Amino acid sequence: MTNNTICLLPGDGIGLEVIPITTEILEVLDVGLTTESHPIGWRCFNETGTALPKSTLDAVIHSGIGLFGATSSPTGGAPGYSSPIIDLRQQLNLYANVRPAKSLPIPSSRQNIDLLIVRENTEGLYIRSEHWKDQDTVIAERQITRAGSKRVAIKAAKYALERKGILTIGHKSNVLSLSDGLFLQVVRDTAKSYAPDIEIKEQLVDSLAHDLITQPETYDVIVTPNMYGDIISDLTSALVGGLGVAPSANVGDNCTIYEPVHGSAPDIAGKNLANPTATILSLAMMLEDLGYDNASNRLKSELHNTLVAGIYTPDLGGEATTETMLTSILEKLTK
Numbered sequence: 001m002t003n004n005t006i007c008l009l010p011g012d013g014i015g016l017e018v019i020p021i022t023t024e025i026l027e028v029l030d031v032g033l034t035t036e037s038h039p040i041g042w043r044c045f046n047e048t049g050t051a052l053p054k055s056t057l058d059a060v061i062h063s064g065i066g067l068f069g070a071t072s073s074p075t076g077g078a079p080g081y082s083s084p085i086i087d088l089r090q091q092l093n094l095y096a097n098v099r100p101a102k103s104l105p106i107p108s109s110r111q112n113i114d115l116l117i118v119r120e121n122t123e124g125l126y127i128r129s130e131h132w133k134d135q136d137t138v139i140a141e142r143q144i145t146r147a148g149s150k151r152v153a154i155k156a157a158k159y160a161l162e163r164k165g166i167l168t169i170g171h172k173s174n175v176l177s178l179s180d181g182l183f184l185q186v187v188r189d190t191a192k193s194y195a196p197d198i199e200i201k202e203q204l205v206d207s208l209a210h211d212l213i214t215q216p217e218t219y220d221v222i223v224t225p226n227m228y229g230d231i232i233s234d235l236t237s238a239l240v241g242g243l244g245v246a247p248s249a250n251v252g253d254n255c256t257i258y259e260p261v262h263g264s265a266p267d268i269a270g271k272n273l274a275n276p277t278a279t280i281l282s283l284a285m286m287l288e289d290l291g292y293d294n295a296s297n298r299l300k301s302e303l304h305n306t307l308v309a310g311i312y313t314p315d316l317g318g319e320a321t322t323e324t325m326l327t328s329i330l331e332k333l334t335k
Contacts, residue, residue: 005034006286007059007066009257011041011084013264014274015069021276021326022067022283028333029295031287040084041071052084057091065290066257067282068250070264085250088257089121094250095148096155097121097229099261100285101216101236101246104277105308106316109240112217116163117236118156119229120183121250123148126226144179144225146186153190155251156223160191160198166220167191167198170205170228183225191223205232212236237261244275244315247282249289256289258282272321275313277303280329302332 006026010019023035038056045051051071060066071084088094097119103111123143132139160167169187173180184202191200203211205228212219212232216239224232237246243262250257260278268274280303287296306328312318313325320328 003063004032005036005063007056007063008035008037008069009040009056009060009066010037010069011264012043012072013070013266013269014262015041015071015264017269017272017274017322018260018276018279019067019069021279021322024326024330025280025283025299025333028330029287029292029299031292031295033290040068042073042081045078045081049080051081052087057088060088060092060255060257064255065286066255067279067286068257068259069279070260070262072264072266085257085259086126089250092252092255092257093122094252094255094257095120095122096152096251097233098155098159098249098251098285099229099233099236099246100281101233101240104241104245105304106241106245106312108242108316109245110216113236113240115216115219115236116159116221117229117233118152118159118221118223119233120148120152120224120226122226124226126230142179144183146182149183149186150190152223153187154194156187156221157191157195157198160221161195164220165198166201167195168201168203168208168219168222170203170208170222170224170232172205172228174204180225187223208232209235212239234261241277241316243278244313245277245281247278247285249282249285256286258286272323273314274322275315276322276325277307277312277316298333299329302329305332 008019010016026033038059040056099117101115103109103113125142127143171180171184173184246261248259248261260282284296284299311320311328
């Protein structure tokens with residue numbers, strides 16, 4: 001982080017409702033961080049011809065810290081449009097997507113879950129590579145590299161050291177012996193070298209998905225290639241309340257962009273019904289990563305107290321509005 005300014009990237013839909021909340025929270029926490037908002041997303045594309053303006057990209061690079069909301073995407077695509085969050089991940093080399101899943105005091109959350117998924121974020125099938133197709137067939141490239149696998153292994157091993165010391169590698173090398181085989185071998189060897197004291201487990205990703213349903217409380221840190229992590233991280237969010245409570249971080253060596261993963265939710269946009277929990281937990285992740293542990297803990301504590309009081313939005317079975325939840329948290333923080 002090169003200054004004390006957080007780049008807010010609200011985007012579209014409910015991103016415009018939940019991301020600005022962080023400015024009020026930071027003012028109350030009084031940690032010396034300020035915010036500035038920058039355009040991004042589908043509305044920005046329609047107004048300017050680009051979903052990720054150079055000025056926005058430059059601001060994120062200068063700050064080193066961003067908080068991304070959500071962007072709408074046109075059905076079937078649009079000429080010249082590409083996903084700005086994928087562009088940010090690629091251009092800023094945000095190679096690790098970090099998704100915690102932790103039990104919350106709400107009826108829809110299973111208890112005793114506290115795990116972290118570290119997903120490789122720039123390779124796999126999500127690279128912007130050549131796709132071959134004719135009328136009947138499409139062939140897409142899948143990229144797994146030694147360098148990409150090594151750096152995400154170090155990140156995952158570091159988290160495992162800070163937590164319970166258990167690292168599970170999710171893979172499918174029994175079928176994808178070359179690509180997943182390389183990922184498994186590099187991650188295993190790198191993690192053993194980086195953190196000899198952690199316990200390393202290897203599990204086929206389909207078996208892993210099964211066990212995350214039946215015994216999620218037994219997992220600590222899970223590291224996977226890109227697409228597997230995309231899928232199982234949504235699965236684990238469902239165990240603790242859904243996408244409305246799912247925070248994340250897109251982590252690189254020089255920049256991190258935090259992100260609630262619920263999407264733009266156009267069906268509830270503008271109705272004051274958006275769940276701010278994922279954004280608040282993403283902000284708490286940011287504060288902890290920046291060294292403001294006390295502020296992070298205070299924020300998580302007052303969110304917890306708000307949920308315990310039954311103040312939560314309809315997606316969690318409650319009747320609160322976005323504003324009601326925010327007001328409750330701010331009031332508790334100021335006491």
